[in-house]
Amino acid sequence: MKHKVIIIGGGPAGLACVLQLKRYDIDALIIEKNHIGGLMRNANKVENYLGFPDGISGTDLLEKFIQQIKNNNIKIEFDEVIKLHHEKNEFVLKTLQKTYKCKIVVIATGTKPKKITGVNIEKEAADKVFYEVFDLKDTENKNIAIIGAGDAAFDYALTLSERNQVHIFNRGEKEKCLPLLYNKVSSEKNIHYHKRKILKSVSKKQCRLALIFDDQKKIDEHVSDYIIFAAGRKPEIDFFSDINKNEIDVLIKNKKLFMIGDVKNGIARQLAIATGDGIKAAMEVMLDSGFLILDS
Numbered sequence: 001m002k003h004k005v006i007i008i009g010g011g012p013a014g015l016a017c018v019l020q021l022k023r024y025d026i027d028a029l030i031i032e033k034n035h036i037g038g039l040m041r042n043a044n045k046v047e048n049y050l051g052f053p054d055g056i057s058g059t060d061l062l063e064k065f066i067q068q069i070k071n072n073n074i075k076i077e078f079d080e081v082i083k084l085h086h087e088k089n090e091f092v093l094k095t096l097q098k099t100y101k102c103k104i105v106v107i108a109t110g111t112k113p114k115k116i117t118g119v120n121i122e123k124e125a126a127d128k129v130f131y132e133v134f135d136l137k138d139t140e141n142k143n144i145a146i147i148g149a150g151d152a153a154f155d156y157a158l159t160l161s162e163r164n165q166v167h168i169f170n171r172g173e174k175e176k177c178l179p180l181l182y183n184k185v186s187s188e189k190n191i192h193y194h195k196r197k198i199l200k201s202v203s204k205k206q207c208r209l210a211l212i213f214d215d216q217k218k219i220d221e222h223v224s225d226y227i228i229f230a231a232g233r234k235p236e237i238d239f240f241s242d243i244n245k246n247e248i249d250v251l252i253k254n255k256k257l258f259m260i261g262d263v264k265n266g267i268a269r270q271l272a273i274a275t276g277d278g279i280k281a282a283m284e285v286m287l288d289s290g291f292l293i294l295d296s
């Protein structure tokens with residue numbers, strides 16, 4: 001199947017890009033492996049995206065994204081890109097279901113959670129271990145442990161504390177989140193924040209989890225229903241290991257390959273930056289004189 005532009009990832013960056021390409025009447029296919037809206041489904045309240053003076057929940061903003069995509073008759077292809085390479089002046093993308101070819105690829109695949117190391121997680125406990133809050137959003141009256149001390153850990157705690165008891169465990173002394181998140185968490189009676197707690201193991205205890213912490217002075221056990229690891233994220237780029245670094249640089253320079261949003265933004269992982277990247281990439285595709293229209 002041939003397309004002019006293929007966007008990999010239907011998070012905010014990819015959605016902004018496909019929407020802008022639609023405005024130029026440039027045919028683009030967008031492929032999403034999971035849910036439309038990417039990480040927005042995990043966000044508690046977005047207060048730094050212009051146009052929402054009182055802030056907006058991640059879920060409500062996601063609904064607006066989906067509506068906007070529908071209103072513009074944009075179809076999302078639900079599939080996962082598993083391989084990307086470049087040969088004879090075109091890209092070949094392999095997904096779980098199909099093979100696509102195109103001249104221009106926009107990579108908007110965001111990040112994936114860093115897997116925790118140094119913690120022994122019993123196999124039987126694995127079905128109660130999570131890396132995103134979305135999976136537990138409907139949970140009620142449970143005790144949930146969050147391991148981490150950054151924005152995501154504190155944001156997840158706020159989401160879950162509406163209907164559960166939440167414990168945040170920081171292995172260090174100082175939290176690494178925004179002060180406003182820390183202040184919100186501090187005033188929440190259902191959130192309990194623990195410092196200097198180094199998690200060593202997670203095992204099944206009847207139908208719950210036993211978390212063993214070792215702070216060098218003593219060993220503590222905490223019993224919880226679920227655990228979420230929020231220990232940072234890294235770019236989601238495994239599928240293009242076949243293209244070497246030099247070739248990537250040339251493709252980017254020649255505006256054949258675009259990397260947009262969190263996948264390349266380092267610590268500047270923010271919604272407005274991701275959507276801005278998406279619009280900019282679409283404009284560059286449109287303006288690029290080398291742009292060729294392929295027969296489909």
Ligand SMILES: Cc1cc2nc3c(=O)[nH]c(=O)nc-3n(C[C@H](O)[C@H](O)[C@H](O)COP(=O)(O)OP(=O)(O)OC[C@H]3O[C@@H](n4cnc5c(N)ncnc54)[C@H](O)[C@@H]3O)c2cc1C
Binds near residue numbers: 079
């Ligand atoms: C808890 C939390 C709260 C946040 N709160 C805020 C906030 O208040 N304000 C703010 O500005 N930002 C916030 N952010 C950050 C914001 O969500 C991200 O900056 C934004 O979602 C990045 O968009 P993106 O499209 O680059 O990546 P993502 O949102 O990660 O989307 C990437 C998409 O690509 C898909 N994908 C990945 N690999 C493949 C593949 N191989 N094939 C097909 N599809 C693939 C993924 O499934 C995903 O849907 C928050 C993030 C989190 C986790």
